[in-house]
Amino acid sequence: MTRGFFIGAIAGLACALLATPALAFDLNSFRSQHGLPRLKATAALSAKARAHAADMARRQSIDHNGFYERMRGVVGSFAAENVGVGCPTADCVFKLWAESPGHRANMLDANITRYGLASVMGKDGRRYWVLEMGN
Numbered sequence: 001m002t003r004g005f006f007i008g009a010i011a012g013l014a015c016a017l018l019a020t021p022a023l024a025f026d027l028n029s030f031r032s033q034h035g036l037p038r039l040k041a042t043a044a045l046s047a048k049a050r051a052h053a054a055d056m057a058r059r060q061s062i063d064h065n066g067f068y069e070r071m072r073g074v075v076g077s078f079a080a081e082n083v084g085v086g087c088p089t090a091d092c093v094f095k096l097w098a099e100s101p102g103h104r105a106n107m108l109d110a111n112i113t114r115y116g117l118a119s120v121m122g123k124d125g126r127r128y129w130v131l132e133m134g135n
Contacts, residue, residue, distance in 0.1 A: 025094045027107060027115060027131070034108055039133070044074050045116025049130040056083065056130070057122035075114070075134025080106040082131040090117065093129045111135055 028038045048070050056062055062083045071079040082103045087093035097103035106112075112133040119129045 025091045025098070027094060027117070030094065030098060030107060036108060036110060037113075039113060039115045042114045042116055045114055045132040045134065046118055047116065048074060049116040049132045050118035050120065052081075052083070052132075053118045053120040053128045053130040056085070057120040057126075057128040060122055060124050060126075062128065071132070071134060074132075077135060078109070078111040079132070079134040080109060080112065081133070082106055082129075084129040085122075085126050087129060088127060090119070090129075093119075097131070106133060107131075109133070 031038065052066070052070060055065075062085045064081055064083065067079075067081050071081075082097050084093045084096060084103075087096060094107075097107060113135045114133070116132045117130070119127050121127050
């Protein structure tokens with residue numbers, strides 16, 4: 001076996017391991033690693049996330065515009081929102097949020113019990129992400 005083939009085989013194996021679903025980064029695995037209970041994905045929060053992601057993609061801007069109005073009547077006493085742009089996958093955006101103190105705190109808040117995640121591709125070719133969380 002040549003050295004180039006050996007290095008290529010190791011790189012291929014590393015890529016295959018990184019793509020394994022069990023190793024994928026997601027909200028519930030992140031919370032589990034920190035001793036917190038799993039969250040339930042809900043259609044209502046997913047719809048709110050999708051609407052805000054579509055609005056941000058249309059405007060080509062990331063923000064929390066209308067957050068309180070969006071969450072009114074959908075969550076109980078607590079709500080949080082993470083937004084992002086540019087990541088091609090949920091795995092990517094969750095990793096970025098986990099590295100940001102404010103986003104990380106939202107994902108690890110013990111008050112949340114439900115969530116909704118959505119992304120929309122903008123005309124600018126960038127993917128806009130919204131994670132809505134509440135109780």
